[in-house]
Amino acid sequence: MKLGLCAQVGANLWSTKMRSLLALLGVLIGTAAVVALISSGELATRTAIEQLRRMGTDLISVSVYGLRGDHSAQSGSVSSQEVLGFSNILGVKWVAPSAQWPVSVMASGRSVDASVLGVTPAWAHVARFELEAGRFLTGMDAQRLHCVVGAEVSENMRQAGVFPVLGAWVQVGNQHCQIVGVGRRWPSNFFIMANLNRSLMLPLTMVQSLSNASVEIHDVAFKVMAGYATQVVQNQLESRLKQWKPKAQIYFKNPEALIEQVTQQRQTLTILLGVIGGISLLVGGVGIMNIMLVALAERKHEIGLRMALGATQRDIRQLFLAEAVVLTVAGGVLGILIGSLGVVVIAWISAWYYTFLVIPVVIGFIVSCLVGVFFGFYPAYRASLLEPIVALRSGY
Amino acid sequence: MIKCEGWFKSYPVGQRMYPVLKGLEFEIDTGEFVALMGRSGSGKTTVLNILGLLDHLSAGTYWLAGQAMMGHSSRALAAFRNTFIGFVFQHFFLLPRLNILDNVCLPLQYYAGDRDQAYAHCLQLMKRLGIAEFAQQMPAQLSGGQQQRVAICRALACKPKVLLADEPTGALDAQNSEEIMSLFKELNEEDGLTVFMITHDSELAQQSQRVLHLVEGQIELNTQELSG
Ligand SMILES: Nc1ncnc2c1ncn2[C@@H]1O[C@H](COP(=O)(O)OP(=O)(O)OP(=O)(O)O)[C@@H](O)[C@H]1O
Ligand SMILES: [Mg+2]
Numbered sequence: 174m175k176l177g178l179c180a181q182v183g184a185n186l187w188s189t190k191m192r193s194l195l196a197l198l199g200v201l202i203g204t205a206a207v208v209a210l211i212s213s214g215e216l217a218t219r220t221a222i223e224q225l226r227r228m229g230t231d232l233i234s235v236s237v238y239g240l241r242g243d244h245s246a247q248s249g250s251v252s253s254q255e256v257l258g259f260s261n262i263l264g265v266k267w268v269a270p271s272a273q274w275p276v277s278v279m280a281s282g283r284s285v286d287a288s289v290l291g292v293t294p295a296w297a298h299v300a301r302f303e304l305e306a307g308r309f310l311t312g313m314d315a316q317r318l319h320c321v322v323g324a325e326v327s328e329n330m331r332q333a334g335v336f337p338v339l340g341a342w343v344q345v346g347n348q349h350c351q352i353v354g355v356g357r358r359w360p361s362n363f364f365i366m367a368n369l370n371r372s373l374m375l376p377l378t379m380v381q382s383l384s385n386a387s388v389e390i391h392d393v394a395f396k397v398m399a400g401y402a403t404q405v406v407q408n409q410l411e412s413r414l415k416q417w418k419p420k421a422q423i424y425f426k427n428p429e430a431l432i433e434q435v436t437q438q439r440q441t442l443t444i445l446l447g448v449i450g451g452i453s454l455l456v457g458g459v460g461i462m463n464i465m466l467v468a469l470a471e472r473k474h475e476i477g478l479r480m481a482l483g484a485t486q487r488d489i490r491q492l493f494l495a496e497a498v499v500l501t502v503a504g505g506v507l508g509i510l511i512g513s514l515g516v517v518v519i520a521w522i523s524a525w526y527y528t529f530l531v532i533p534v535v536i537g538f539i540v541s542c543l544v545g546v547f548f549g550f551y552p553a554y555r556a557s558l559l560e561p562i563v564a565l566r567s568g569y
Numbered sequence: 570m571i572k573c574e575g576w577f578k579s580y581p582v583g584q585r586m587y588p589v590l591k592g593l594e595f596e597i598d599t600g601e602f603v604a605l606m607g608r609s610g611s612g613k614t615t616v617l618n619i620l621g622l623l624d625h626l627s628a629g630t631y632w633l634a635g636q637a638m639m640g641h642s643s644r645a646l647a648a649f650r651n652t653f654i655g656f657v658f659q660h661f662f663l664l665p666r667l668n669i670l671d672n673v674c675l676p677l678q679y680y681a682g683d684r685d686q687a688y689a690h691c692l693q694l695m696k697r698l699g700i701a702e703f704a705q706q707m708p709a710q711l712s713g714g715q716q717q718r719v720a721i722c723r724a725l726a727c728k729p730k731v732l733l734a735d736e737p738t739g740a741l742d743a744q745n746s747e748e749i750m751s752l753f754k755e756l757n758e759e760d761g762l763t764v765f766m767i768t769h770d771s772e773l774a775q776q777s778q779r780v781l782h783l784v785e786g787q788i789e790l791n792t793q794e795l796s797g
């Protein structure tokens with residue numbers, strides 16, 4: 174005896190399989206879109222934050238440039254004394270100034286594709302530059318022609334026949350320097366302008382004396398001591414710099430501020446993507462309403478008969494609403510499955526950190542149920558308002 | 570059981586109201602078997618629909634089982650239809666998607682009383698009407714006469730007080746019509762069911778206890794009283 178509402182709903186939907194399937198497909202696509210888009214937005218944000226975090230939240234970098242047309246000495250760069258002055262600021266653990274020296278590099282008579290960077294020993298800590306072999310520059314190297322090369326530079330030299338790279342001599346400008354360290358592949362860092370993999374690093378003091386002080390320091394990176402707020406330290410650095418160089422253009426960057434920014438944008442992104450998904454779910458809902466209205470027109474006579482047999486308006490409403498809700502929930506559940514699978518694929522392709530997110534699934538489920546109730550209600554309501562006699566008289 | 574006083578019913582046709590029932594009056598006692606005859610378009614179905622609480626009167630009063638059928642909510646009317654009235658239609662009106670058993674039990678969905686008991690009653694009725702063997706079949710697999718038996722079974726599922734039948738034999742051949750008629754008589758005589766039936770067939774009408782003629786929106790006065 175199929176007295177149960179569920180069994181009847183099933184039988185009714187089954188009797189119009191193709192139509193039900195298409196309506197279900199609409200909701201499925203909509204729900205899958207909601208789940209996939211919200212999840213993707215969240216995973217992309219998390220990945221961005223995680224990547225920023227890996228660069229170190231205790232990092233601050235500053236670039237100093239003179240105003241255009243202002244060539245007065247020292248107004249648009251940082252002097253060595255000022256660099257020393259930075260280390261007095263409370264909370265600053267390391268100060269790592271760097272300067273590019275546009276000069277050619279040769280090894281065993283061949284040109285090497287490397288940019289020369291003047292750095293201090295603290296640079297390795299601040300930039301998280303790790304060594305494959307040898308050692309990084311130390312204070313002892315300050316007046317020596319010692320250098321460290323990045324992973325790509327050493328690879329290029331090896332291919333050019335320089336072996337071993339460690340200990341080899343390279344010609345920088347018209348001076349010969351010995352390689353004392355070979356870097357590991359360095360993950361690029363948003364806060365460090367130079368690509369250290371393609372760099373040859375010399376002591377900053379050496380670069381300045383070799384270039385007759387024509388190389389200026391524009392970039393300084395800082396590492397903040399544990400227990401100090403990055404932003405607070407940055408504010409102090411900023412006020413100090415402004416005091417020294419009222420006319421200079423000063424640009425600060427720190428991962429924490431960026432993370433903050435990304436986090437603030439995350440909500441906007443989630444809402445935006447959710448709305449886009451929601452629109453497709455809405456279209457699915459319209460499809461549900463459409464087939465329910467068709468079903469209403471087709472089954473007017475059945476409604477009349479049921480009313481003659483004692484069905485109340487509420488019974489009729491329930492019957493129709495249940496069908497709409499069953500359709501949307503089925504579409505919703507399948508959509509959640511497919512959407513979640515889609516997220517796995519998207520995350521894999523985009524190399525995002527993947528975690529299964531429950532919230533989008535819950536949102537997808539609730540919203541698809543609501544869509545079913547919302548779009549199913551009107552046809553169900555219309556069905557229940559039919560006059561028994563009118564319904565019964567309609568074509569059989 | 571049924572008492573009609575001053576029934577008026579008109580339908581809007583274009584701008585004007587077209588009167589179908591004009592001061593109709595009659596009474597049916599409990600356990601009576603009454604046939605209603607009249608020309609096509611005279612308003613028989615209209616009368617039956619009003620009796621069955623499917624349609625509203627324009628004016629007049631209607632007592633069913635001692636209660637005035639006036640001012641009831643649609644929910645209360647649905648409950649009356651479920652438990653007081655059984656409908657049998659000319660074209661059976663079985664739901665094609667449900668099997669015979671489910672069709673018979675359809676009114677139980679809306680039944681407020683003991684459903685298990687009503688279900689047992691349905692099974693018994695199906696045996697009695699000779700359709701138990703078709704329980705799992707679909708309506709389309711049955712003959713017209715068999716389908717009408719299913720419809721009668723469904724009408725009786727919730728033990729109604731009145732059976733309303735609108736040309737129940739209209740779509741059946743002579744043999745099946747005869748069988749349905751004797752079934753009505755049996756239900757009327759053995760179970761004391763009140764039966765109100767519309768028919769075009771005066772021979773079948775003669776088998777009822779009383780024949781009403783609907784003429785010009787009223788019951789013709791020279792109604793014959795028949796004995797059994
Ligand atoms: N919903 C309606 N709107 C307008 N007119 C209607 C409506 N229902 C019935 N009528 C009219 O009322 C009159 C009576 O109709 P009804 O169906 O009661 O006749 P009937 O006696 O059952 O006829 P038949 O023997 O052909 O079944 C008809 O003239 C019909 O046109
Ligand atoms: Mg009729």
